[in-house]
Amino acid sequence: MHNYFQAFLSLNRYAWRVFARNMAVFKKTYKANIAFNFFEPLLYLAAMGMGLGAFVGSINGISYVQFIAPGMIASSAMWAASSECTYDSFVRMKMEKIYHAIVVTPINLHEVIAGELFTGTLKSVLYGSVILLVITGLGLVTSFYALLVPFVLLLCGIIFSELGMIWTGLVAKIDSFSYFFTLIITPMYLFSGVFFPIEALPDIVQTVAWFLPLYHVVTVLRSLVLGLISPALFGHILWLLCFAILIFPLPLLLIHKRFIK
Amino acid sequence: MELAIEALSLQKRYAEVQAVAGINLQIARGEYFGMLGPNGAGKTTTVAMIYCFLPIEGGELYVLDMDVRKQARAIKARLGVVPQENNLDEELTVLENLLIYASYFGIDRQTATKRALAQLEFFELTAKQHVDVEALSGGMKRRLTIARAMMNEPDILILDEPTTGLDPEARHYIWQHLKQLKKTGLTLLLTTHYLEEASQLCDRIVVLDEGRILEEGQPAALITQHVGATVIEATLPQREHDSLLQTVQALLNGYMVIGETLYLHPGYNITTVLAKVQEHSKVETLTQRPANLEDVFLKLTGRRFGGA
Ligand SMILES: Nc1ncnc2c1ncn2[C@@H]1O[C@H](COP(=O)(O)OP(=O)(O)OP(=O)(O)O)[C@@H](O)[C@H]1O
Ligand SMILES: [Mg+2]
Numbered sequence: 001m002h003n004y005f006q007a008f009l010s011l012n013r014y015a016w017r018v019f020a021r022n023m024a025v026f027k028k029t030y031k032a033n034i035a036f037n038f039f040e041p042l043l044y045l046a047a048m049g050m051g052l053g054a055f056v057g058s059i060n061g062i063s064y065v066q067f068i069a070p071g072m073i074a075s076s077a078m079w080a081a082s083s084e085c086t087y088d089s090f091v092r093m094k095m096e097k098i099y100h101a102i103v104v105t106p107i108n109l110h111e112v113i114a115g116e117l118f119t120g121t122l123k124s125v126l127y128g129s130v131i132l133l134v135i136t137g138l139g140l141v142t143s144f145y146a147l148l149v150p151f152v153l154l155l156c157g158i159i160f161s162e163l164g165m166i167w168t169g170l171v172a173k174i175d176s177f178s179y180f181f182t183l184i185i186t187p188m189y190l191f192s193g194v195f196f197p198i199e200a201l202p203d204i205v206q207t208v209a210w211f212l213p214l215y216h217v218v219t220v221l222r223s224l225v226l227g228l229i230s231p232a233l234f235g236h237i238l239w240l241l242c243f244a245i246l247i248f249p250l251p252l253l254l255i256h257k258r259f260i261k
Numbered sequence: 262m263e264l265a266i267e268a269l270s271l272q273k274r275y276a277e278v279q280a281v282a283g284i285n286l287q288i289a290r291g292e293y294f295g296m297l298g299p300n301g302a303g304k305t306t307t308v309a310m311i312y313c314f315l316p317i318e319g320g321e322l323y324v325l326d327m328d329v330r331k332q333a334r335a336i337k338a339r340l341g342v343v344p345q346e347n348n349l350d351e352e353l354t355v356l357e358n359l360l361i362y363a364s365y366f367g368i369d370r371q372t373a374t375k376r377a378l379a380q381l382e383f384f385e386l387t388a389k390q391h392v393d394v395e396a397l398s399g400g401m402k403r404r405l406t407i408a409r410a411m412m413n414e415p416d417i418l419i420l421d422e423p424t425t426g427l428d429p430e431a432r433h434y435i436w437q438h439l440k441q442l443k444k445t446g447l448t449l450l451l452t453t454h455y456l457e458e459a460s461q462l463c464d465r466i467v468v469l470d471e472g473r474i475l476e477e478g479q480p481a482a483l484i485t486q487h488v489g490a491t492v493i494e495a496t497l498p499q500r501e502h503d504s505l506l507q508t509v510q511a512l513l514n515g516y517m518v519i520g521e522t523l524y525l526h527p528g529y530n531i532t533t534v535l536a537k538v539q540e541h542s543k544v545e546t547l548t549q550r551p552a553n554l555e556d557v558f559l560k561l562t563g564r565r566f567g568g569a
Contacts, residue, residue: 013367021361025352097348104312104342105365105413106334261275261315 007249010110017107018115023122038130040079041072045135048195059197062226069140070222071194073149074156077128078214081157082185084120085164085251086177092116093168099259109259110252117161117251124157125150135225143227152224155240156217162247163213169254188214193222216240265290265325265417265448266311272319273306273472280306282472283320290416293439293449295463295480297456297554303472304452305345308419311450312342325416338366341410345421345452347402349394355381355405356390359412366413373412380408384438400431404438417448424458436461456554468558475561480554487560488552489514493525493534501543508537517559524556 049065056064092098103109132149135141167180191198191205192214198206209215216236223233268286272279281303288294296304309315311324313333322329324336350358356377363373381387384404389397397405403423410418423439424432432455439449439462453459459466460480468475468483476483484490497505499521506516506523514528527534531549538544 017364017367020364021350024357024361025350028352096351097344097346098350100314100344100346101348101350101362102365103314104337104340104344105362106338106367107365108334 003253004249007110007252010108010114010252012111012114014107014111015114015118018102018112019118019122021102022115022119026119026123034127034130038076038127038134041076041131042134044075045069045072066140066142066226067197067222068195069135069138070225071192071218072135073128073131073153073225074192074214074218074221075189075194076131077124077153077156078160078185078189078217080127081120081124081160082164082180084123085116085161086168086180087174089116089120089165089168090174090177093255093259094174109256113165113252113255117158117165117248120161120164121154121157124160125153128153128156132225141225143225145224145227145229148224149221152217152220152237152240155237155244156213158244159213159240159247162244162251165251166247166254169251169258188212191215193218213240213243263290264288264323265292266294266450267323268307268311268320269322270320271307271310271317271322273303273310273315274318280472281310284467284469284472284474286467286474288448288450290448291443291446293443293462293464294451295459295466296450296452296469297454297459297466297558298452298469299454301471302469304469305421306472307469308421308450308452312340312419313337338413339416341407341413341415341418343403343406343410343418343420343423345425347406349402349406349409351395352393354391354393355386355397358394358405359409362409363412368413376412376414377408380411383441384408398431400427400434403427403431403435407435407438411442415447417450418442420449420451422452422454425454432458456558460554466554468554468561470562476557483557484552484554487515488526488556489528490552491527491531492550492552492556493527493531493538494546494548494550495523495525495538495541495544496521496546497523497541497543501541505538505541505544508541509534512537515560517556517563519559524559526552526556526560 045065045068049068053064058064059067099109099112102112129150132146163184167177171177191209192212193209198209198215216239220233220236223229264287266286266288268284270283270285271281272283273281284307296307298304306315310317310322310329313329313336317329325339327336329336350361353361359377359380360373363376381390384407386401386405386408389401394402394405407423424435436458451462463480465478466480467477495505502518502523509525512527512530512534514526516526517524525534535549538547
């Protein structure tokens with residue numbers, strides 16, 4: 001329990017230095033990466049929005065492509081953070097031994113992980129925001145509340161960075177990351193209201209969806225993009241905030257247990 | 262004597278293995294100190310406890326008079342660490358590597374740049390400063406890793422097998438640089454498989470095996486004490502060993518047997534022993550050479566250094 005609370009002390013300037021290191025590397029490689037990252041959501045938007053949209057007509061009074069567009073922001077942000085804190089972090093930890101290089105300086109391992117989480121978060125905000133710009137260009141954004149999207153992506157980013165890092169702390173091999181995506185990320189993608197309103201599904205599914213962070217992210221993003229503001233949004237934001245804070249120590253403690261013998 | 266590092270019955274075990282089984286070390290400031298031992302002796306485990314990566318399990322460990330259990334951050338600020346495995350930022354340039362490393366210590370950009378250029382100059386990497394690390398040779402990477410460890414102007418430089426896997430030229434090159442640093446008052450702690458490396462660089466060494474210190478002292482003194490100045494190597498069929506030994510044993514300080522080879526330590530009786538060995542009809546090869554730390558190790562453990 002003591003360790004759990006102690007973990008929050010890692011949100012300090014040392015963690016920031018790790019983040020700065022990752023940004024320095026990112027600056028050199030982003031051109032190749034960023035193109036790939038927004039290609040996929042756009043593919044979905046085109047295929048589902050136009051293809052499926054032709055059959056679906058409208059949902060709750062908006063066109064189908066307009067319905068799924070905010071979901072593409074969320075999914076892009078989710079994938080960015082999750083892959084950063086699984087594959088990329090694993091490579092830094094196990095293959096490139098970057099953690100080892102850093103923890104022999106005044107920075108400790110918890111701070112390294114906190115810095116990794118910041119990195120996942122930043123990429124999440126960035127890749128989500130790129131999609132926001134694109135759908136704005138396509139005329140799918142109808143409200144200035146959309147300017148608040150990056151703040152929601154901060155929460156989305158930290159949560160999926162944490163989840164990815166927890167998995168990294170639990171699994172022993174890089175192959176096991178595909179399970180994370182098949183068992184956790186993809187189901188979440190499908191049942192969080194990205195492609196259809198979950199109100200259409202049985203009560204039990206709706207209850208389950210309430211426990212999925214992506215559901216809350218998608219709901220808030222859609223409301224902001226379409227300007228459908230209601231007090232209920234604060235409930236979703238609060239949910240995300242609590243979840244992000246409560247699980248924060250877990251990746252730090254798990255990686256520590258795994259990394260230091 | 263001011264101590265840089267002091268270990269008192271230091272211990273560490275991994276699930277099954279007792280990697281460090283109670284060792285005592287006292288390393289003075291300004292000393293160049295070597296830890297020698299075969300694979301799995303516990304060298305990396307020991308230095309990793311000293312640079313506060315592995316938690317210690319038993320005993321006590323002080324670095325620059327600070328307790329590793331309580332003051333890890335302050336200790337690490339004063340150390341330079343070159344780990345056994347290279348862990349440079351491969352995607353970054355040589356100079357960027359140094360600057361980023363300095364940022365971990367909170368060194369401001371201007372100071373960092375000044376130091377980085379000086380280190381690159383010293384380690385003769387200036388021409389490579391804008392090259393990505395990926396493109397460097399093994400020897401250059403190693404020099405860069407040492408340069409990186411010097412960025413915080415450490416009091417103690419810890420090198421875990423700095424030259425393993427390098428060709429002899431690259432190795433000598435690194436030794437030369439490390440020798441020059443001695444003038445600055447730096448304390449150096451080095452682990453190595455190379456007995457020559459220890460003889461070249463270290464004021465004092467310990468020989469480590471299976472987590473214990475077998476012997477401690479100045480390289481030359483250890484050689485004189487355990488072996489003498491010269492070793493005579495003779496190969497002959499094992500069944501003939503006794504007959505040869507009967508003729509020379511009284512003249513020897515000691516001897517070792519590995520397979521068909523006899524390692525004779527003749528002390529001052531070199532010529533007499535050599536003559537007797539030459540007389541023996543079954544001797545196939547015969548060499549005389551200066552004794553080295555390998556002979557000491559052999560004598561202490563009954564094994565060759567590589568563990569064979
Ligand atoms: N992470 C680990 N988990 C389990 N056992 C380990 C671990 N690291 C080292 N060991 C074991 O502890 C012992 C000491 O290992 P250590 O790496 O300290 O030796 P070393 O002297 O550095 O060897 P080398 O010359 O091969 O680098 C060995 O038996 C090794 O197998
Ligand atoms: Mg080792």
